[in-house]
Amino acid sequence: MRINELFPYIGKIESESLRNKTEKVIEYALRGWNEKDIKNIPFTLLVETEINLIDHINTVTELSYSIGLIMKKRGFKINMDYLIAGAILHDIGKFIEYEKKGDKIVQSYPGKLVRHPVSGAGIAMRFDLPVEIVNIIAAHSKEGEFVKRTPEAIIVHHCDFIHFENVKAL
Numbered sequence: 039m040r041i042n043e044l045f046p047y048i049g050k051i052e053s054e055s056l057r058n059k060t061e062k063v064i065e066y067a068l069r070g071w072n073e074k075d076i077k078n079i080p081f082t083l084l085v086e087t088e089i090n091l092i093d094h095i096n097t098v099t100e101l102s103y104s105i106g107l108i109m110k111k112r113g114f115k116i117n118m119d120y121l122i123a124g125a126i127l128h129d130i131g132k133f134i135e136y137e138k139k140g141d142k143i144v145q146s147y148p149g150k151l152v153r154h155p156v157s158g159a160g161i162a163m164r165f166d167l168p169v170e171i172v173n174i175i176a177a178h179s180k181e182g183e184f185v186k187r188t189p190e191a192i193i194v195h196h197c198d199f200i201h202f203e204n205v206k207a208l
């Protein structure tokens with residue numbers, strides 16, 4: 039499966055080196071999953087939902103991208119490459135946190151010990167992504183209350199909750 043079909047906004051990352059590193063992180067995180075299952079992973083196990091993880095990641099990426107452009111227009115310094123890569127990778131650790139058991143998706147043992155913001159940040163560091171992107175991944179959830187969020191991380195954090203809270207409200 040082509041990564042840019044799963045995550046079309048990857049093509050909007052201007053830096054080729056960053057695009058390649060982002061793909062490496064995705065390939066690594068997805069290595070234990072087959073093509074059919076990848077599209078059937080729920081984006082959260084906290085609420086009942088039909089919305090899958092790939093769709094959630096793409097929704098958060100599109101929301102973040104639009105807001106990034108608006109903020110840039112207003113003079114805020116937003117690194118769009120960091121924003122796009124960080125949004126695409128913010129939940130990449132969920133491919134480690136979750137596993138398939140029978141026909142169900144459940145939290146894995148590694149996922150019980152290391153939540154996805156931490157495992158995702160770990161994978162990003164392993165592939166030498168900039169620390170600003172590691173910040174977006176590590177700080178997108180409540181873990182981010184203990185560190186400084188960059189402007190790009192603030193955007194992804196809120197877009198993540200915009201989607202999550204709206205799904206919860208359905």
Ligand SMILES: [Fe+2]
Pocket residue numbers: 094098128129198
């Ligand atoms: Fe998310």
